[in-house]
Amino acid sequence: MESFFNNSFATLIAYMGVITIYLLVIPLLLFYWMNNRWHVMGKYERLGIYGLVFLFFPGLILFSPFLNLRLKGSGKG
Structure with a gap:
């Protein structure tokens, strides 16, 4: 077992x-x-999520070109 570690x-x-x-x-x-x-x-x-965003920022940057958080509007305009 020690050789495994x-x-x-x-x-x-x-x-x-x-x-x-x-x-x-x-x-x-x-x-x-x-x-x-x-x-x-x-x-x-929201405060907790902001803390997690700060902590996991490198991973969020990797996905930012592919995912977005655009809020869905009312469809007018």
Whole structure:
């Protein structure tokens, strides 16, 4: 078992897992959350979301060319 923890392949897999969660999974969840709850968020929820945006900014920047948070207007004009 000790040889498993000293294995560089296991370390590489662990790093890839953390990077995937940090750059892909959580930013996509943040985009989804903000898009669905933008107009109904309370002040503490909004403060928490802003903190998470600050924390996961690199992942959000990766998706920003492909996703947008344009608010749906009334359709007039």
